[in-house]
Amino acid sequence: xxxxxxxxxxxxxxxxxxxxxxxxxxxxxxxxxxxxxxxxxxxxxxxxxxxxxxxxxxxxxxxxxxxxxxxxxxxxxxxxxxxxxxxxxxxxxxxxxxxxxxxxxxxxxxxxxxxxxxxxxxxxxxxxxxxxxxxxxxxxxxxxxxxxxxxxxxxxxxxxxxxxxxxxxxxxxxxxxxxxxxxxxxxxxxxxxxxxxxxxxxxxxxxxxxxxxxxxxxxxxxxxxxxxxxxxxxxxxxxxxxxxxxxxxxxxxxxxxxxxxxxxxxxxxxxxxxxxxxxxxxxxxxxxxxxxxxxxxxxxxxxxxxxxxxxxxxxxxxxxxxxxxxxxxxxxxxxxxxxxxxxxxxxxxxxxxxxxxxxxxxxxxxxxxxxxxxxxxxxxxxxxxxxxxxxxxxxxxxxxx
Amino acid sequence: xxxxxxxxxxxxxxxxxxxxxxxxxxxxxxxxxxxxxxxxxxxxxxxxxxxxxxxxxxxxxxxxxxxxxxxxxxxxxxxxxxxxxxxxxxxxxxxxxxxxx
Numbered sequence: 297x298x299x300x301x302x303x304x305x306x307x308x309x310x311x312x313x314x315x316x317x318x319x320x321x322x323x324x325x326x327x328x329x330x331x332x333x334x335x336x337x338x339x340x341x342x343x344x345x346x347x348x349x350x351x352x353x354x355x356x357x358x359x360x361x362x363x364x365x366x367x368x369x370x371x372x373x374x375x376x377x378x379x380x381x382x383x384x385x386x387x388x389x390x391x392x393x394x395x396x397x398x399x400x401x402x403x404x405x406x407x408x409x410x411x412x413x414x415x416x417x418x419x420x421x422x423x424x425x426x427x428x429x430x431x432x433x434x435x436x437x438x439x440x441x442x443x444x445x446x447x448x449x450x451x452x453x454x455x456x457x458x459x460x461x462x463x464x465x466x467x468x469x470x471x472x473x474x475x476x477x478x479x480x481x482x483x484x485x486x487x488x489x490x491x492x493x494x495x496x497x498x499x500x501x502x503x504x505x506x507x508x509x510x511x512x513x514x515x516x517x518x519x520x521x522x523x524x525x526x527x528x529x530x531x532x533x534x535x536x537x538x539x540x541x542x543x544x545x546x547x548x549x550x551x552x553x554x555x556x557x558x559x560x561x562x563x564x565x566x567x568x569x570x571x572x573x574x575x576x577x578x579x580x581x582x583x584x585x586x587x588x589x590x591x592x593x594x595x596x597x598x599x600x601x602x603x604x605x606x607x608x609x610x611x612x613x614x615x616x617x618x619x620x621x622x623x624x625x626x627x628x629x630x631x632x633x634x635x636x637x638x639x640x641x642x643x644x645x646x647x648x649x650x651x652x653x654x655x656x657x658x659x660x661x662x663x664x665x666x667x668x669x670x671x672x673x674x675x676x677x678x679x680x681x682x683x684x685x686x687x688x689x690x691x692x693x694x695x696x697x
Numbered sequence: 698x699x700x701x702x703x704x705x706x707x708x709x710x711x712x713x714x715x716x717x718x719x720x721x722x723x724x725x726x727x728x729x730x731x732x733x734x735x736x737x738x739x740x741x742x743x744x745x746x747x748x749x750x751x752x753x754x755x756x757x758x759x760x761x762x763x764x765x766x767x768x769x770x771x772x773x774x775x776x777x778x779x780x781x782x783x784x785x786x787x788x789x790x791x792x793x794x795x796x797x798x
Binding site (some may be wrong): 327328329331332335336354370371372373375376377378379380381384386388392393414419427429431433435448450452453481482484485486487488489490491492494513515541546547548549550553597598614617621622624625628632643644645647648649650651656657659 | 709724
């Protein structure tokens, strides 16, 4: 039987029916033994290798977290902003956002292609009690009475208020304005409504006392969304002090914002990557005298260069794949199930209100491959090259050091 | 079979089993991502954005131009007053609005 003599001395392998299966089994058995040997060698330097595995896993975890968080936020923004107004028009005064006269709404309605125009009333309120900024917005669709408000879940949590409680805000004339919370906004929308406080038009006027017949900005619906840019041009011509903001610009803003965020964090993590590369290079490039002697002995007892390279390949693969897969899985859970709490201090800045959100997972395979290439490949190469250099040298010379 | 062979074989099998479990976890994350991102059309946050015409995420609530980056006065070289230095932490992470250059 061809090939049978090769396996006669191996009592763990049953003689297979076909030579191909024979070869396959031998190959598998050989890899098993190589892994056994590699693990035994790694365990001989347990502390050093476990430390390396831990640092490696942490590195992948941090990189993958940044990657997944930025992808998740970009996707969330792109999904949510699909429902942003097609066109928002602001009035500028001395280069700054100013209140828009109600008469502008008629001018905007007169522009061809505009199907609906609505003036919006919204603003900011700084609450000294908790040192937080709120976004106040008139919501005519909610049918709120003059003293009724609805608040976002984060705001309610930070202010420790609930349905039925009164929230007292300081009006523009200095008088307190008590407002009753009639409902909380859905907590699943915290990413949009963390600091939101919805109120009626009369409450808004009582609170901020803006000039009569003015709006914060205007929201336009256009008949053909592809004409939005042309309509924006017409608006600028008709109302030179206006600033039209297209939905496409909002989407572009968020895309760029998280790209940049990713970039700046990568820059910071870059130093960590460099430190790790130096560590891996130092570990791999400079094989210790003990490791070199080990390779010399293996060669002297009959191991081929190919076997040593395979053993080194297994060493690199076992460590780097374990670190990559563990780091990635932990990052995934942290970002998409843990609300990226680890990055909260960075994202939060000085803000008091920070939403608890659950991102919809977004995984870009291309970026995943880049992460794999950046973290796994260099380590495998750094393990293989010195192993190969020691393996091709004369065993006697290697053993003598 | 000698006993020492059993113990050495086990090491490789344990390592390969661990790698298989980790690979399975990786596949699970991909499946979870595909499953959870299937239908996000009718979530409550999208309904809220539609109803109120919201234009920004309430992620950085510390300053008005970080709360509403898409509505900020990007024409103004300084947000608060001439020569005002940027001092909000999240302002340091925000990109100037595209097209402002």
